[in-house]
Amino acid sequence: MTLNNISWDKSVWFFDIDDTLINTAEVTEASSKGIERVFASRFDSTTASKVQKLFVDIYSALLEEHLGGDVKSELREELLLEMEVRQAHIKQSHGSMRRWSREFFIWFASKKLGLTVLPELIYEAADAYWMTLAEKTAIFPHIIELFDEIKKHKRPIYFLTGSDGRLKIDSDGNFVYDPAYSEGLKRERIELLREKGLSFRGVSIGDPEDKPHKNFFDKGIRMAEADLKKSIDLSHAIMFGDSYAADLETPKNILGFGLVVQFINGMS
Numbered sequence: 001m002t003l004n005n006i007s008w009d010k011s012v013w014f015f016d017i018d019d020t021l022i023n024t025a026e027v028t029e030a031s032s033k034g035i036e037r038v039f040a041s042r043f044d045s046t047t048a049s050k051v052q053k054l055f056v057d058i059y060s061a062l063l064e065e066h067l068g069g070d071v072k073s074e075l076r077e078e079l080l081l082e083m084e085v086r087q088a089h090i091k092q093s094h095g096s097m098r099r100w101s102r103e104f105f106i107w108f109a110s111k112k113l114g115l116t117v118l119p120e121l122i123y124e125a126a127d128a129y130w131m132t133l134a135e136k137t138a139i140f141p142h143i144i145e146l147f148d149e150i151k152k153h154k155r156p157i158y159f160l161t162g163s164d165g166r167l168k169i170d171s172d173g174n175f176v177y178d179p180a181y182s183e184g185l186k187r188e189r190i191e192l193l194r195e196k197g198l199s200f201r202g203v204s205i206g207d208p209e210d211k212p213h214k215n216f217f218d219k220g221i222r223m224a225e226a227d228l229k230k231s232i233d234l235s236h237a238i239m240f241g242d243s244y245a246a247d248l249e250t251p252k253n254i255l256g257f258g259l260v261v262q263f264i265n266g267m268s
Helices: 024-031 033-040 045-066 074-086 088-094 102-112 119-136 143-152 179-195 214-228 244-255
Strands: 012-015 157-161 167-169 175-177 202-205 237-241 259-262
Touching (some): 012 214, 024 045, 033 045, 033 119, 045 102, 074 088, 119 167, 157 179, 179 202, 244 259
Parallel strands (some): 012 157
Antiparallel strands (some): 167 175
16 A cells, blocks of 8 residues: 555654644633633632633634634734743744743733733643643544554654743743743643553654754654664655644655645544
8 A cells, every 4th residue: 555655664654733633722712711710719700701712812813823824813913022022032042932832822811901910820820721621632533543544554653743832931021931841741741642542652842943943853853763763764754734834844845755744623
């Protein structure tokens, strides 16, 4: 059997995770209820509900851009301008901002609503969000079947996933990024997928360099080659992702992967 002229016995499979294998976008609103609960313990329920709704709006605005949408969003532009200021040191040190930081989303929502919040509240709310998301994570239909088919052919599966951007806030109100801290928290989240039936040999996470940077993919390839104890012929590599620009363009046009598949909500 061949896949776009890639033979099964030479294929190496790479997958993005969020919104490719698991339904992160759909459960974000439900997961943000964790944020609402934390804010309700400090403020009134109406204020907490406003923070939660604005958090979801922020996520949705970024997701639209991530998936290639060209709809202009004033909220997204305002968010990115604030990032340029509050994450300036991160961009200077690591080459890019942590665009998907839930801590930043919560801080920005609070600021937009005129709330004064301590960093500890933001951390607590972000933890509540991720804990709820982990509990509600659902694998898309047919993904288990796909993985079983790959395993039937005894081919290796690796995950190449972006950073969750877990950040802290310094005394000046600027955001601080520790790649090891951020990566460690995401690695814990990904390991839970084994309990949900996804078997994989290794995972590479976008800390400190995230997709679509070539170094993000190089890191993942090195991880896979170390595991396989041999070089990978990238013309037999397959990459699945939900965003062409973030997940697939670099493997296809720069690295020469044999096949890339845009897989949105579990469907190509």
